[in-house]
Structures are given as C-alpha cells and as structure tokens.
Amino acid sequence: MSAALTIDPATLVDGLDDLPSLPAVVMELLGSIDEDDLDISLLARKVAADGALTAKTLRLANSSAFGLQVKATTIAQAMTYLGFQATRNLIMSAAMTGCFPSGRCRSFDDRAFWRLSIASAACARVLARHLHFNQDVAFTAGLLHGIGRLVLATRFPEAYELVLRERKRLDAGLIEVEQAMLGLDHVDAGVALAGHWQFSDTLRQAIACQRTPETPGAGFLATIVHVAAAVAHALDLAGDADEMVPPVSSVAWTALGLSEEAWLHVFRETELQYEEMSAILMT
Amino acid sequence: MSTDHDLVHVSRLRPGMVLSDELIDSNGLVMLARGAVLGEATIASLRRHHIDMVPVARVEAHVPPDAEAVRARLDYLFRKHVPDDDNDWAGGLLRRYVEDYRMERGVAP
Numbered sequence: 001m002s003a004a005l006t007i008d009p010a011t012l013v014d015g016l017d018d019l020p021s022l023p024a025v026v027m028e029l030l031g032s033i034d035e036d037d038l039d040i041s042l043l044a045r046k047v048a049a050d051g052a053l054t055a056k057t058l059r060l061a062n063s064s065a066f067g068l069q070v071k072a073t074t075i076a077q078a079m080t081y082l083g084f085q086a087t088r089n090l091i092m093s094a095a096m097t098g099c100f101p102s103g104r105c106r107s108f109d110d111r112a113f114w115r116l117s118i119a120s121a122a123c124a125r126v127l128a129r130h131l132h133f134n135q136d137v138a139f140t141a142g143l144l145h146g147i148g149r150l151v152l153a154t155r156f157p158e159a160y161e162l163v164l165r166e167r168k169r170l171d172a173g174l175i176e177v178e179q180a181m182l183g184l185d186h187v188d189a190g191v192a193l194a195g196h197w198q199f200s201d202t203l204r205q206a207i208a209c210q211r212t213p214e215t216p217g218a219g220f221l222a223t224i225v226h227v228a229a230a231v232a233h234a235l236d237l238a239g240d241a242d243e244m245v246p247p248v249s250s251v252a253w254t255a256l257g258l259s260e261e262a263w264l265h266v267f268r269e270t271e272l273q274y275e276e277m278s279a280i281l282m283t
Numbered sequence: 284m285s286t287d288h289d290l291v292h293v294s295r296l297r298p299g300m301v302l303s304d305e306l307i308d309s310n311g312l313v314m315l316a317r318g319a320v321l322g323e324a325t326i327a328s329l330r331r332h333h334i335d336m337v338p339v340a341r342v343e344a345h346v347p348p349d350a351e352a353v354r355a356r357l358d359y360l361f362r363k364h365v366p367d368d369d370n371d372w373a374g375g376l377l378r379r380y381v382e383d384y385r386m387e388r389g390v391a392p
Contacts, residue, residue, distance in 0.1 A: 171362075173363065230374075230377060231377070233360065234357075234360060234361070234377055234378065234381045235381065236356065236360060243359075243360055244360065244362065244363060245360050245361050245363070245364065245374065245377070245378075246363075247363070247364075247371060247374060248371070248373040248374040248377055249373065250370065250371075250372055250373040252373070253373035253376065253377070254373075260380055260383070263380045263384075264380065264383065264384050267380070267381065267384045268384070
C-alpha cells in the first residue's frame with residue numbers, strides 16, 4: 001500500500017469548500033437541530049421558495065410512516081401536522097440526498113450508498129420509537145452517519161477508487177483499508193463535514209462515535225446509529241453483492257435491551273419504511 | 284386504483300375476501316373502505332344494494348422462503364463474524380434473529 005495516497009487531515013477540512021453547498025435554508029436548519037425557538041413561519045417561507053425541495057419534503061411527510069389523516073399540501077401545513085422538528089428533518093433528508101454529484105469515483109456505487117443510508121435512517125427511527133428516543137433526530141443521524149464516504153469519493157475520487165478496489169480485493173472492512181491507505185477513514189471525513197456544515201453537537205457526536213458507541217460520553221444516539229447501520233447491512237437492503245455486516249458492539253446491543261420479538265418487529269418496520277422512503281428520496 | 288385486483292360478481296363473493304377499492308354508493312358516500320374484509324352480512328348487504336361487481340384484492344400465492352438460499356446469503360453477509368468469539372456475540376445474535384425473520388419463524392407481522 002502506497003504512502004503517497006495519504007490524505008493530510010488539514011486538506012480534508014480545507015477541501016470541503018469544493019464540496020457541493022447545501023441550500024442556505026438547509027444550513028440554517030442543520031445548525032438548529034437542538035434549538036426550539038426559531039422563527040418557524042419564516043423558515044417555512046424560505047423552504048417553499050425551493051420547488052423541488054418542497055415537493056420531495058411533502059411526499060415524505062405524506063408517506064405512511066407519518067400516518068397523516070389529511071394530506072399536507074404546503075410546508076407550513078406539514079409543520080402544523082407533524083411538528084417543526086419532524087418537518088425540519090424531512091427537509092434536510094430531501095436536500096441531502098440530492099446534493100452530491102455522482103460518478104466521479106467509478107467504484108463508488110452512490111445508489112447503494114444511499115440505499116444503505118436510508119435503510120439505516122429507517123431502522124434508527126424505528127429503534128428510537130421502541131426506546132422512546134427522539135425519532136426525528138435518530139432518522140437524520142442514521143441518514144448521515146456514512147456521509148464521510150461521499151466526502152472521500154467526491155473530494156479524492158482517484159485515491160478513493162484505489163481504496164475501494166483494494167477493499168474488494170482483500171474483502172476487508174472499509175474502515176481498515178481506508179486507515180491503511182489514506183491514513184484516515186470516512187468517520188474522520190464525516191466528522192470534518194459535520195463541522196463544516198455546522199451540524200449540531202449531538203449529530204456530530206453520533207457520527208464520530210458510530211463505530212465505537214461504547215466510548216464513555218458517546219451518547220445514546222451513537223448506540224442507535226451503530227446498531228441501526230448493522231441491521232441495515234444484515235437486512236441486505238443496500239442491494240450490494242459484496243455486502244458485509246460490520247462488527248456489532250455488545251455494549252450497544254445490550255443497551256438497547258430489546259427482546260427477539262421486538263427485534264423481529266423492528267426488522268419488519270424497517271423494511272416497510274425503507275421501501276417507502278427510498279422510493280421518495282431516490283427519484 | 285390498484286391494478287392487482289379482480290372484479291368479482293356479487294354472487295361469487297366469499298367471506299374473507301378483501302376489498303381493493305372503496306365502494307361508493309349513488310350519493311357519493313363511502314359504503315365500505317378499501318381493505319375491508321368481507322363477511323356474510325356485508326355480502327348480503329351488497330346484494331340488497333343491487334351492487335353487481337366488486338373489486339377484490341388478488342391474493343398472491345405465498346412462496347415459502349428458500350432456507351438454503353437464506354442461510355447461504357447470511358453466511359456471506361456475516362463472513363467476518365467469528366461465531367465462538369465471546370466479544371462478538373451481539374453479531375451472532377443479530378444473525379440468528381435475521382435468519383428467524385427471513386425464515387418467517389416467530390412473531391407474525
């Protein structure tokens with residue numbers, strides 16, 4: 001493995017300016033995930049100015065996962081019916097899934113990437129419901145936990161191409177190959193992006209600790225995301241022939257404390273929500 | 284609405300059939316909701332209302348899971364998992380539960 005590929009962590013952060021930028025309103029929403037005193041009607045008007053984003057958000061809001069009796073036809077209505085936080089997370093999901101260019105890195109299957117992300121998000125949301133944790137925050141964290149892979153594929157397409165080929169050749173874990181060849185991994189890249197895009201601290205912490213949820217202070221969200229991602233791999237929802245289930249932290253698994261019966265329900269609900277969400281987010 | 288249904292004459296309706304669309308009477312009111320399971324009384328009532336054809340959901344033949352294919356795929360997905368490793372028991376449990384789920388053992392959906 002060549003050392004010439006090594007990415008200097010500083011360039012990782014600098015280079016993020018080359019990454020696609022999110023609509024200004026989405027940046028505003030991201031930074032505000034922990035706040036509750038925002039001018040909601042102003043935000044609703046700003047989002048409504050983006051037609052494509054509005055359409056996608058409303059399709060999500062009207063999907064059966066949210067069980068609305070009356071269809072929401074405007075962002076303001078969605079906020080009234082679903083609440084501000086749920087709508088905010090839907091807007092972010094709709095914006096994120098469309099904002100990275102595809103095809104820069106040949107071995108990077110961005111459709112499979114998003115399928116896995118949406119499956120993880122669906123599972124995180126279902127787990128959160130079972131555990132009385134904030135479902136919307138869990139969904140967003142599940143959706144974004146692997147975003148560092150997109151950063152590496154977009155920012156360093158040639159180097160990442162070699163990483164992906166090497167991973168396939170060795171049939172090894174992605175993180176290990178990234179570490180060995182680049183000197184950093186997609187969790188580092190995700191954390192850098194989280195800083196750059198001003199994700200909330202909760203979200204950033206969950207991304208940082210997704211592989212090590214047993215770290216003291218990692219937070220419960222990291223536990224949910226860690227297990228949700230493993231479930232998404234195990235349910236084979238990415239449609240990736242080379243799919244591999246990563247190690248599952250026994251500490252995280254135990255912390256969720258679910259019975260087998262509960263798990264079978266979680267699998268079923270995850271698959272149902274995944275199907276509906278991916279049909280909307282991947283158009 | 285849905286395309287996976289059959290139009291069934293009221294004389295051929297059987298209890299347990301599922302309505303694939305809502306039934307609307309001549310006043311535009313919903314008589315029966317989509318997804319309603321038809322019972323003896325409902326079928327009699329449809330006859331009284333002189334309803335002719337009823338859209339009934341087509342039941343797909345249930346294909347039992349292929350145990351060997353399920354296990355082979357799970358073996359591959361969990362190929363880095365070491366069954367006897369005490370530090371990796373959570374992975375083993377996840378695998379077992381997913382297998383039970385795929386094989387439709389345990390709790391019904």
